[in-house]
Amino acid sequence: MAMMSPELAEHYDFFGFDPRGVGESDGVVCSYVPDEDHTTWEDDAARVxxxxxxxxxxxxxxxxxxxxxxFIRAPAMDQPGGLQLGGGPVLQGKGCPRSNAS
Known part of the structure; x- marks a missing residue:
C-alpha cells in the first residue's frame, strides 16, 4: 500500500492482516463427498x-x-497519535476516543 500511495505513506502507517484460514495460512480441509441427490442446502448441512x-x-x-x-490494534493505540480505523474517531490508550479536532 505504501508503494502504491507514497503521498499517504508520508502521513500514515498501514496495517493489513491475513485472516486465519485464507491467503498464506492453512485452511480447513473438509472430508466430505457431495451427494448428487442432495439439494445445495442439504449438501452444505452435511458438509459441516x-x-x-x-x-x-x-x-x-x-x-x-x-x-x-x-493483537494488532492494541499496540498501535499506544503509539503517539493513536489509531484511526476507517475514518472513525482516533483511538488512543485504553480504547478511549479523543477528538480529531486540531
Missing amino acids: PGCMEDPLAPFINTEQTAYDMD
Missing part, C-alpha cells in the same frame, strides 16, 4: 461435520479473527 473434523476448525472462526485483530 466433515469440516469440523479438521483440528484447525476450532481456531478459524469470527471470534479468533477478532482476537487476532485486537
Whole structure:
C-alpha cells in the first residue's frame, strides 16, 4: 500500500492482516463427498461435520479473527497519535476516543 500511495505513506502507517484460514495460512480441509441427490442446502448441512473434523476448525472462526485483530490494534493505540480505523474517531490508550479536532 505504501508503494502504491507514497503521498499517504508520508502521513500514515498501514496495517493489513491475513485472516486465519485464507491467503498464506492453512485452511480447513473438509472430508466430505457431495451427494448428487442432495439439494445445495442439504449438501452444505452435511458438509459441516466433515469440516469440523479438521483440528484447525476450532481456531478459524469470527471470534479468533477478532482476537487476532485486537493483537494488532492494541499496540498501535499506544503509539503517539493513536489509531484511526476507517475514518472513525482516533483511538488512543485504553480504547478511549479523543477528538480529531486540531
